[in-house]
Amino acid sequence: MLGLLHDGINRNRRTRLKSEISRLAPWFHNLHMPDGTQTAPDHALGDFPSYKWREIAAFLPEDLTGWSVLDIGCNAGFYSFQLASRGANVEGIDSNLHYLSQAKWASKHFDVKNRVHFEKKTGVRIGPKQKDL
Numbered sequence: 834m835l836g837l838l839h840d841g842i843n844r845n846r847r848t849r850l851k852s853e854i855s856r857l858a859p860w861f862h863n864l865h866m867p868d869g870t871q872t873a874p875d876h877a878l879g880d881f882p883s884y885k886w887r888e889i890a891a892f893l894p895e896d897l898t899g900w901s902v903l904d905i906g907c908n909a910g911f912y913s914f915q916l917a918s919r920g921a922n923v924e925g926i927d928s929n930l931h932y933l934s935q936a937k938w939a940s941k942h943f944d945v946k947n948r949v950h951f952e953k954k955t956g957v958r959i960g961p962k963q964k965d966l
């Protein structure tokens with residue numbers, strides 16, 4: 834009985850998540866949400882940018898705790914979330930409000946929301962020692 838109730842709750846959650854994803858379409862980043870739902874499962878470039886991240890990820894330290902990262906042209910925040918999940922504090926900037934709304938929405942679903950911050954900016958002045966990556 835309790836199992837059936839949980840199934841129903843999970844189905845409702847997934848339906849709501851999918852409708853929010855549709856509302857925010859079109860997506861350039863195929864984010865994999867915590868429950869496995871993808872934001873752009875039919876992306877023309879495949880599972881983008883996960884396949885690119887797999888090539889880069891090995892060259893970055895597993896533990897980025899304390900790192901300060903700037904993600905320029907963050908789009909829906911794929912790389913920001915990956916880096917924050919390794920402990921970095923990430924500032925994601927983009928000029929496009931549509932993509933920023935996707936990133937801000939997604940940040941509420943990932944367990945890194947206190948370490949990512951998204952903002953509309955077209956450029957930043959970076960001094961020496963201000964960012965680690």
Ligand SMILES: C[S@@+](CC[C@H](N)C(=O)[O-])C[C@H]1O[C@@H](n2cnc3c(N)ncnc32)[C@H](O)[C@@H]1O
Binds near residue numbers: 909
């Ligand atoms: C081709 S997408 C790349 C997204 C992501 N960096 C990636 O590699 O998957 C380029 C992104 O940069 C943003 N962008 C373009 N010009 C920009 C500018 N001058 N300042 C901030 N963001 C910009 C776009 O809105 C878009 O989200």
